[in-house]
Amino acid sequence: MDMNKRETSITGKVSGKSNQGKVYLVGAGPGDPGLITIRGREILEKAEVIIYDYLAGKKLLKHVPPDAEFIYAGKRGGVKHTHTQTEINEMLVERAKSGKRVVRLKGGDPFIFGRGGEELEEVVKAGLNYEAVPGVTSASAAATFAGVPITHRKFTASVAFITGHEDPTKQKSNIDWEKISTGVGTLVFYMGIKNLSSITANLIKNGRDPKTPVAVVRWASMPHQRSVVGTLDNIAEIVKKEGIKPPALTIVGEVVTLRDTINWYEKRPLFGKRILITRTREQASELVARLEELGAECLEYATIAIQPPDSWEIFDKALVDLGHYQWILFTSIHAIHAFFGRLYEKNLDARALSGCRIAAVGTVTAECLEKYGIKADLLPEKFTGEGLAAALENVGIKGTDILLPRALKAREVLPEQLEAAGAGVTVAPVYQNVIPEGYDRKLRAELVENGIDMVTFTSSSTVNNFIHMLGVADDEAARLLAGVKIAAIGPITGKTVAEHGLIVDVQPETYTIAAMADAILDYDWS
Numbered sequence: 001m002d003m004n005k006r007e008t009s010i011t012g013k014v015s016g017k018s019n020q021g022k023v024y025l026v027g028a029g030p031g032d033p034g035l036i037t038i039r040g041r042e043i044l045e046k047a048e049v050i051i052y053d054y055l056a057g058k059k060l061l062k063h064v065p066p067d068a069e070f071i072y073a074g075k076r077g078g079v080k081h082t083h084t085q086t087e088i089n090e091m092l093v094e095r096a097k098s099g100k101r102v103v104r105l106k107g108g109d110p111f112i113f114g115r116g117g118e119e120l121e122e123v124v125k126a127g128l129n130y131e132a133v134p135g136v137t138s139a140s141a142a143a144t145f146a147g148v149p150i151t152h153r154k155f156t157a158s159v160a161f162i163t164g165h166e167d168p169t170k171q172k173s174n175i176d177w178e179k180i181s182t183g184v185g186t187l188v189f190y191m192g193i194k195n196l197s198s199i200t201a202n203l204i205k206n207g208r209d210p211k212t213p214v215a216v217v218r219w220a221s222m223p224h225q226r227s228v229v230g231t232l233d234n235i236a237e238i239v240k241k242e243g244i245k246p247p248a249l250t251i252v253g254e255v256v257t258l259r260d261t262i263n264w265y266e267k268r269p270l271f272g273k274r275i276l277i278t279r280t281r282e283q284a285s286e287l288v289a290r291l292e293e294l295g296a297e298c299l300e301y302a303t304i305a306i307q308p309p310d311s312w313e314i315f316d317k318a319l320v321d322l323g324h325y326q327w328i329l330f331t332s333i334h335a336i337h338a339f340f341g342r343l344y345e346k347n348l349d350a351r352a353l354s355g356c357r358i359a360a361v362g363t364v365t366a367e368c369l370e371k372y373g374i375k376a377d378l379l380p381e382k383f384t385g386e387g388l389a390a391a392l393e394n395v396g397i398k399g400t401d402i403l404l405p406r407a408l409k410a411r412e413v414l415p416e417q418l419e420a421a422g423a424g425v426t427v428a429p430v431y432q433n434v435i436p437e438g439y440d441r442k443l444r445a446e447l448v449e450n451g452i453d454m455v456t457f458t459s460s461s462t463v464n465n466f467i468h469m470l471g472v473a474d475d476e477a478a479r480l481l482a483g484v485k486i487a488a489i490g491p492i493t494g495k496t497v498a499e500h501g502l503i504v505d506v507q508p509e510t511y512t513i514a515a516m517a518d519a520i521l522d523y524d525w526s
C-alpha cells in the first residue's frame, strides 16, 4: 500500500500541517461491501478512529483495525439520533486535533444528501488536514441493481437527484416542482417513502404523465433488496400494500420500462434465499462467495473458535530451555501465532529459536513462519502429519529432542511416529479448539423470526457443534429446523445429520465445496 506516499502529497496540498491528525470523509457505497472504492478501503485499514452511520455497511468495519475507536453515529430516519450533527462535528475535530487518523464513513456518497459538506466545513474551520473519497450513491446502485439504466439514449438525456424528505405541500419549497416535473427525464427521490403520495401527486399536478413508470427499490445492492414497479398514479398505493419501508429510492421515468429486459440482480437463481453457513476454521469463504454470486444471502457462523490452552505449564517449561531441542515442528498457523504470542509475553523473541531447526507441515505454515522472521529448514513432500514424520525420519532423528507446539487435542500419529523412530517428543499445547458460546439466542431467533431457507454442513463437527450452539436438545432442534433445508457435503456428514434426527435435502455426488454449491443451485425448492 502506498498510502503514505500519496498522503504526503495530499496533506501538502490541503494544509501542510503534519503534526496533527487528519479527517477522512469516506463514501461507503450503498450497502454491498464490495462497492466501496479501493482508496476508501485503504483508509479504513489505517483508521485510528471510525465514526460510522446506520447506512454505512457494517460489513466494511472488518477492514478497520480492531484497536481503533469505533463510534456509531446513528442517524436513522424517524429514529432518535444517537449523536446530533453538532456532536459528530465536534468528535471529528477533537479526535483529529489529538493527532488521530479519523475516518468518517458515510453511506453512499458523502456529498449526496449526506451532510458531508457540512462536516468538512467544520473541519476546514478548525484548520485540520482532510481528504474526501466519493462513494457509489444509492441512486446509482438502486438503478443498476433493479435493472434500470438511469439514462438511456432512447429515453432520456437528463437525471435529477431530489430529496423526498421535504414535504411538497409546504409553502416555500427548495424544489422547483414545476420545472423538474417535466424538465428532467429521470427523477430519483431519496428519503421519499413517507411523502410518496404527495410527491407523485405533485409531479402529476405539474404536468408529468400519470402513466410514467416508477420503480421503488429498498435496500439496493443488498441480498434482501426488494423492488416494486408501478406508475405515478398508483405507485404510492403499491408501496403501501407491499409494505415497502425506508431506506428506499423512487425512480421516476421511462427508463424504468427497461427493467423487464435487464433485471439481472433479482433474477439470479438463489435471490431471496437465506442460507446459514456453518464454517470450520480452515474453510475460507469459498462456499459463501459462490452462493452469493448466485444471489443467496449468506449468514456465516463459525462452529469452532481458537482459545489459549487451559495450562501453559508444558510450553513454559520448554521455553526456558529451547536450545535443548534439535527440532521444533509447526503443524498449523494457530500454533505459530500462539507460540510467538507466548514467546513475546515472556520477553523473548525469534533469537530464542537460534539453536533449533524448524520444520513446517506445509507451505501455508512455512509462509506464516516467515512473518516471524523464521525460514523453515524442512518442508515435507506431503503436507500431512505422516508426511512430516517421514521427512524427519529421512534426515535422521534418532536420539534427538523434538518440540511439538500444537492444539490440546490433535491426531497422535505425528508424535507416535517420531517416537517410534527414536526421538524424544515434547507435545506442548499452545491453543485449543472450542465450540463458540453465546450464539444460542441469536441463532434461534434467526431460525424462528427471520427465517432461514437452508443450513449447510461441511463436516460432522459442523453438525455437532451447530446443534450444540443452538443450545437445545435434538428434538427441539428438529422442531426449530422444520422447514429449513439441509445440505451436507458428503455421506459421513449426512450420517451425522441423520443421527440428530434431521433429514438431508442436498448432498453432492463429489465431496467438494464447488460440487456442493452446484447441488444447491440445482435443488428444486418447490
Ligand code: SAH
Residues within 6 Å of the ligand: 030, 031, 055, 077, 106, 107, 108, 109, 110, 111, 112, 113, 114, 136, 137, 138, 139, 142, 189, 190, 191, 192, 217, 218, 219, 220, 221, 222, 246, 247, 248, 249
Ligand atoms: N449519501 C447517501 C444518501 C443518504 S440519504 C447516498 O449517496 O446514497 C438516505 C437515503 O438514501 C435513504 O432514505 C434512501 O432513500 C437512500 N438510500 C441509501 N441507501 C440505500 C439503499 N441501499 N437502498 C435504497 N435506498 C437507499
